[in-house]
Every structure is written in structure tokens, then in C-alpha cells.
Amino acid sequence: AQTVTQSQPEMSVQEAETVTLSCTYDTSESDYYLFWYKQPPSRQMILVIRQEAYKQQNATENRFSVNFQKAAKSFSLKISDSQLGDAAMYFCAYTYNNNDMRFGAGTRLTVKP
Amino acid sequence: DSGVTQTPKHLITATGQRVTLRCSPRSGDLSVYWYQQSLDQGLQFLIQYYNGEERAKGNILERFSAQQFPDLHSELNLSSLELGDSALYFCASSVEPLAGGIDTQYFGPGTRLTVL
Numbered sequence: 001a002q003t004v005t006q007s008q009p010e011m012s013v014q015e016a017e018t019v020t021l022s023c024t025y026d027t028s029e030s031d032y033y034l035f036w037y038k039q040p041p042s043r044q045m046i047l048v049i050r051q052e053a054y055k056q057q058n059a060t061e062n063r064f065s066v067n068f069q070k071a072a073k074s075f076s077l078k079i080s081d082s083q084l085g086d087a088a089m090y091f092c093a094y095t096y097n098n099n100d101m102r103f104g105a106g107t108r109l110t111v112k113p
Numbered sequence: 114d115s116g117v118t119q120t121p122k123h124l125i126t127a128t129g130q131r132v133t134l135r136c137s138p139r140s141g142d143l144s145v146y147w148y149q150q151s152l153d154q155g156l157q158f159l160i161q162y163y164n165g166e167e168r169a170k171g172n173i174l175e176r177f178s179a180q181q182f183p184d185l186h187s188e189l190n191l192s193s194l195e196l197g198d199s200a201l202y203f204c205a206s207s208v209e210p211l212a213g214g215i216d217t218q219y220f221g222p223g224t225r226l227t228v229l
């Protein structure tokens with residue numbers, strides 16, 4: 001069964017600093033897709049970044065980047081130059097079949113001014 | 114704004130009742146997904162429709178059903194409601210990539226259901 005684990009229920013970071021959110025997953029598939037979604041207090045689910053497992057290069061979107069370690073089944077999110085607007089719940093997600101997506105339990109990120 | 118719309122935003126009802134949640138996907142998207150986000154279960158996939166046909170089922174209760182109409186909007190019907198059905202219900206949509214692979218799922222703002 002495919003499962004996604006986020007071992008950090010809460011994290012905090014000082015404004016302008018860097019923070020890394022952890023995610024591990026379990027799968028027997030070789031080709032799959034990983035995502036980070038952000039859920040601010042508005043509850044909207046917003047895509048932050050996606051990674052295709054067949055790509056060795058780590059995805060980057062402005063201040064957001066991932067460290068994808070396929071062998072270790074690890075997919076961490078690095079937020080650089082943290083801003084107050086980054087405060088939210090962050091969910092790691094996995095899918096391989098374009099059908100259901102499996103989500104981790106989430107990490108609540110607090111940004112301190 | 115993801116382009117996915119959901120109505121209503123909030124719904125308060127009583128146990129035993131039936132409600133219908135509505136979702137309009139992004140323009141051009143053929144797939145619609147329904148998810149339930151509750152405090153104790155987290156985000157769970159319920160069901161997917163593609164171009165009017167059911168494609169995949171997740172942890173959807175028999176009391177729940179969905180459909181996708183010819184104009185591609187979708188409705189999630191929840192019946193015989195119980196207190197435990199109180200949750201945030203998300204709809205997401207995606208396009209079917211022509212070259213294989215998958216497309217990102219874009220989420221609507223959700224419908225907050227409270228069962229009293």
C-alpha cells in the first residue's frame with residue numbers, strides 16, 4: 001500500500017530564514033509523482049511544487065525547492081527566505097496512476113517575524 | 114484562484130438528512146476528484162470521474178454517491194448524514210495528458226459541512 005508520512009506535526013522558522021519539511025513515502029512503483037500542497041488559514045489547497053520520479057533533477061519553484069531521494073523514498077521541501085505568507089499547513093502527496101492521491105498528515109509551519 | 118469552483122461554501126444540516134455538493138472543474142479539465150478532509154482522518158480520496166464516467170473509487174461510504182454531468186460539473190451526494198460526516202469536502206480537477214503521465218490536480222475552495 002502506498003503511504004505518505006510527515007513526521008513533523010509542527011515546525012517554526014524565523015522570517016527570512018530557511019526551513020525544511022520532511023516527507024517519506026512507501027511504494028513499490030517505479031514511476032510516480034510527488035507533490036507539496038500548501039493550505040493557508042483560508043483552507044484552499046494550493047500547489048507548491050511537483051516532482052516526477054523519473055526525473056533525477058530536483059524541482060524548484062522560486063523560493064521552494066525539493067530534495068528528492070528516490071532510493072530512500074524521501075521528498076523534503078525547502079523554503080528559503082521564509083515570508084509571513086508562508087505560514088500554513090503543508091501536505092506532501094503521492095500518486096502513480098492519475099487517480100487517487102495519498103496525502104500525509106501535514107506539517108503546520110509557523111513563521112515568526 | 115485555481116479555477117475550480119465549489120458551492121455552497123458552508124452547509125449546516127442535521128443527522129439523517131441528505132445534501133448535495135456541487136463542483137465545476139477548470140475549463141478544459143475532464144477529470145474531477147472528490148476528497149474529504151476531517152480532523153481525525155486527514156485528507157482522503159473519495160472518488161474520481163473522467164468525462165462523465167466513474168474512474169476510481171477510494172474510501173467512499175455507500176451512503177455517498179457522485180456523478181459527473183455532460184457539462185462536466187460534478188455533484189457529491191451525501192445521505193443519512195451522521196455527526197462523523199462533518200468535514201471539509203474538496204473537489205479537484207485535472208486534464209488528461211495526451212502523452213501519458215499525469216496532470217496536477219487543482220483544488221477548489223472546499224465546502225465545509227457541519228452535521229448537528
